Amino acid sequence: MNNTGQLSRRSLLAAAAFAGLTTLVGCGSGDDSSDDPKDLSKKEVGAMKKYGVGDQFKATKPLTFSLLHLDSPVYPPKKSWLFWKELTKRTGVTFKTTGVPYSDYEKKRGLLIGAGDAPFLIPKTYPGQEIPFVASGAILPVSEYVHLMPNFQDKVKKWGLEGDIDSIRQADGKYYLLPGIHEKVKVGYSLALRTDILEKEGLDLPTTWDEVHQVLKALKEAYPKVYPFSDRWNQPEPGGALLNFLAQSFGTKGGWGYNNYYFDSKAQKFIFTGAMDEYRQMLEYLNKLVSDGLVDPESFTQSDDQAKQKLLAGKSFVISANPQVLADEYRFNLEKQVKGSSIAIIPVPIGPAGPVVRGTRLENGMMISSKALESENFVAMMQFVDWLWYSDAGQEFAKWGVKDVTYTSSGPGKYAPKDGIKVQAINPDAKKDIQKDYGFSNGVFAYGGNWSLVSSSFADDEKEFEDSMAQRKLLPIEPAHPLKASEQEQATLWETPLRDHVRQNTLKFALGKRKLSEWDAYVAELKAKNMQQFIDLHNKAYERFKKENG
Known part of the structure; x- marks a missing residue:
């Protein structure tokens, strides 16, 4: 669910001590050397003297690193997981985990950091x-x-991620998160349609939002007592998924992807998202669907279960989807309940902005406690993190496990689970599960990577969907504009009232509870809530960061 400046190159004394590391990457690429480098000479216990891209990390003595572990309810951690045993065998590293349930993870993480009790490694951030x-x-x-992380640096440079990395720098020019990184943007969500119903009515799958309107109108005429489109993913953000992918088609941001500022690349400045003409045009489109009786008015407030029940009961034919829920929830249950049913996800329909896709190649990643720097094993820890989370071999291991035990491979990027093992949508009826029974494909460790690895567990639907979206123009990452602490405090005071007002009126305009002829009055209300001061603050930060970092 769920965003550039550059630092000048600085020399690193520590780099000379690690001649085996890869060459430092260029400006703004994640290469943050220092004119006054910290002395790491007493923090190399357990580290490899020569460690470079493609090398297998193996600690020179057994090491244990503390780790905050998100305990997924889908695959609760087990001490018997092959992941733990094989990781220690390959690297000499054992984790001391602090397990936290999914529902409490963010709160617990904050409390541990605030109290100074956080483990060294804090992933899933x-x-x-x-x-x-x-x-x-x-x-x-x-x-x-x-x-100290040659694989990380190599991928940043090879995949052209400099701008993405720069986007997470703070006001001091540094970044405090090691993000998961992708070779390509992975698009998650779009519309799914009952293709058996479309075929029955002689309708084609839509490719544009105008065609979506036409298809929904035809379905309404054929089934007048049905709302053709009834949607899900409304908590905590009403219309979270739909508004997210609809907004990009109109050249703005919405739903899960909404924030109050949007970078206008032509004007080279930030503008307020909820007041954009493109945002208004998106709401006009939604209002037309609602006023024509094509969208269930509860689409922006109902629970996921309510939306799915309507789909399964034939009370709707269109719903937001991602490839996984398409296979595991919609298709699986439809086939059991409705003989001859079929459903498919379509590439995000094209709108006024053209065939574009918005997204970042940064994934959830790793914070590291400052206390870790005091450890004599600090260098070894950074090498280990680089291997497990950023090397090709480490990423392959975290996702697929052990060759000829949990998977087989017929060549680079070609993986298949061993007989009897389920991997997401592959081998769905297998008795063993690669996550539940072996601990691989655990979201704490397995994310990001080259496209062949990321796509290796896709079902046919997902491959087709992602390949189609990959052909579209990727919208640029917004430039870095970090706020100073005092500015952040002020921005936070303005942020929530502005966001809440946009959210409330988005629903009112879409559902026809407020006429779009009142748009100018709505914008005036935003101005009264310090909209312009909020945007001025972000533009000031943008100009300052650009001036200071080049």
Whole structure:
């Protein structure tokens, strides 16, 4: 669910001590050397003297690192997991885990960091979630130590991720999160349609939002007592998924992807998202669907279960989807309940903005406690993190496990689970599960990577969907514009009232409870809530960061 400046190159004394590391990457690429480097000479216990891209990390003595572990309810952790045993065998590293349930993870993470009790390694942190911990000094400015991480640096340079990395830098020019990184943007969500119903009515799958309107109108005429489109994913953000992918088609941001500022690449400045003409045009389109009786008015407020029940009962034919729920929830249950049914996800329909896709290649990643820098094993820890989370071999291991035990491979990027093992949508009836029974494909460790690895567990639907979206123009990452602590405090006071007003009126305009002829009055209300001051603050930060970092 769920965003550029550049630092000048600085020399690194520590780099000379690690001649086996890869060459430092260029400006703004994640290479954060220092004119006054910290002395790491007493923190190399257990580290490899020569460690470079493609090398297997193996600690020179047994090591244990503390780790905050999100305990998924889908695959609760087990001591018997092959993942733990094989990881120690390959690297010499054992984890001391602090397990936290999914529902409490963010709260518990914050409490542990605030109390100074956080484990050294704090994964499952999305870009932006590290910001509250920067000022206290509780987390490490990891950009100062990526010279110890050759695989990370290599992928940043090879995949052209400099801008993405720069987007998470803070006001001091450093970044405090090691993000998961992708070779390509992975698009998650779009519309799914009952293809058996379309075929019955002689309708084609739509490719544009105008065609979506036409198809829904035809379905309404054929089934007048049905709302053709009834949607899900409304908690905590009403219309979270739909508005997210609809907005990009109109050249704006909405739903899960909404924030109050949007970078206008033509004007080279930030503008307020909820007041954009493109945002208004998106709401006009939604209002037309609602007023024509094509969208269930409960689509923006109902629970997921209610939306799915309507689909399964034939009370709707269109719903937001991602490839996984398409296979595991919609198709699986439809086939059991409705003989001859079929459903398919379509590429995000094209709108006024053209065939574009918005997204970041940054994934949830790792914060590191500042206390870790005091450890004599610090260098070894950074090498280990680099291998497990950023090397090709480490990422393959975390996702697929052990060759000829949990998977087979017929060549680079070609993987198949061993007989009797389920991997997401592959081998769905197998008795063993690669997550539940072996601990691989665990979201704490397995994310990001090259496209062949990421796509290796896709079902046919997902492959077709992602291949189609990959052909579209990727919208640029918004430039870095970190706020100073005092500015952040002020922005936070303005942020929530503005966001709440946009959210409330988005629903009112879409559902026809407020006429779009009142748009100018709505914008005036935003201005009264300090909209312009909020945007001025972000533009000031953008200009300052650009001036200071080039």
